């Protein structure tokens with residue numbers, strides 16, 4: 001440890017002013033860990049050096065001095081000195097770092113911690129994703145904070161995904177949590193966990209979502225066109241199943257069982273009967289099992305028949321035909337093919353392998369949100385069935401796309417985890433560049449934050465609203481380098497936000 005100065009007068013249990021020795025001024029940097037040796041009381045305080053300022057008694061910009069008339073006076077000499085504050089973490093004891101009861105005495109010596117061998121701290125075993133930037137001391141994150149949710153915020157390129165990768169590895173190695181990662185770009189996690197990737201494009205989408213996707217892409221008026229599109233999709237499925245798997249139609253309308261009926265040749269239900277009685281959960285299962293084939297030509301034929309049956313106007317037929325060819329095209333219908341997984345398969349995969357990474361990169365935003373929400377809903381279904389903790393962490397990258405107030409189904413699903421997940425061992429980790437876009441209700445339930453240089457000016461004030469930042473200023477964040485994050489909140493083993501350098505993740 002290196003002696004850098006003395007505690008000045010006016011300290012409290014939270015902050016203590018430091019008079020920095022001029023000779024070693026260059027050793028004193030903001031965010032360094034320091035030990036304050038209060039030898040008169042045989043106490044050692046641990047703290048972080050913050051708000052370092054350089055002063056000169058006569059060069060006071062608010063007072064009129066002779067320098068105003070004679071600037072050359074500086075040549076005769078000045079008396080500069082540095083001072084700063086120690087944000088006090090606690091008192092070092094055999095049981096770790098405990099809350100301070102008294103402020104440090106003026107005159108106590110202040111030492112910077114230069115290496116992990118300088119100080120042994122009992123911070124407990126936890127998730128080590130990096131070390132304190134200057135001292136190199138490991139800062140283990142308390143895993144009990146996982147179901148109280150985690151936020152990772154930083155401007156683009158600060159190293160959020162690498163940090164989250166380090167976090168995932170530690171959770172897998174040191175806890176019994178399973179992890180479901182939603183990889184928005186398909187480039188951040190899928191590349192690291194190639195053996196655990198499931199393509200989001202294999203997930204069966206439901207009819208109302210496909211209808212929404214068509215309406216969104218074509219820009220058609222929902223009130224007019226939603227019924228035509230929905231009925232056309234259902235009649236396409238009905239005809240497909242009637243042709244390829246007629247036996248399943250009875251099952252879909254819930255009348256395949258019953259002792260006496262089994263001996264009779266079942267009557268093929270009409271489309272109307274199918275519409276009235278269809279079991280949509282079973283339909284999803286059949287779509288996954290039977291891999292229904294979609295193609296634009298057959299769908300268009302079906303659409304025309306449906307529009308005729310529904311007595312649509314000729315102009316509606318023309319509009320829909322054009323929209324289908326111009327805005328959707330062959331590709332859209334091809335993207336509906338080869339979908340053989342249900343949300344329960346994704347959750348099951350995580351259960352069997354501890355980790356699943358869902359690559360969402362090829363999906364429409366609406367489909368991505370649907371997949372996120374349906375997987376979360378499946379987790380809740382299991383919780384409701386078993387009434388026991390599920391010990392699962394859901395990781396959502398680029399979370400502003402899923403947890404914003406206008407994000408629809410995914411917003412509702414994430415809100416439920418944020419509000420109720422802790423009771424059931426269900427945590428969510430949201431990584432984003434823009435905290436301001438995460439719904440305040442979700443933000444308010446996040447109890448651990450890891451934050452770096454921020455992208456949006458309002459984000460700093462948002463963070464300040466949720467936690468005591470103990471003297472960290474927006475300027476401190478602005479000069480942080482890549483991989484440098486503050487850890488604050490429940491999982492932080494220390495009482496105040498602490499600056500870590502994330503370990504190398506390659």
Ligand SMILES: Nc1ncnc2c1ncn2[C@@H]1O[C@H](COP(=O)(O)OP(=O)(O)OP(=O)(O)O)[C@@H](O)[C@H]1O
Pocket residue numbers: 154155156157158159160161162163433482483502503504505506
């Ligand atoms: N812990 C790390 N170990 C090694 N390299 C890192 C680490 N963190 C960041 N990097 C480097 O910085 C680059 C950007 O990191 P990363 O993709 O994690 O940033 P990001 O904050 O997630 O960015 P974006 O918001 O654009 O996704 C990486 O490609 C890598 O080269």
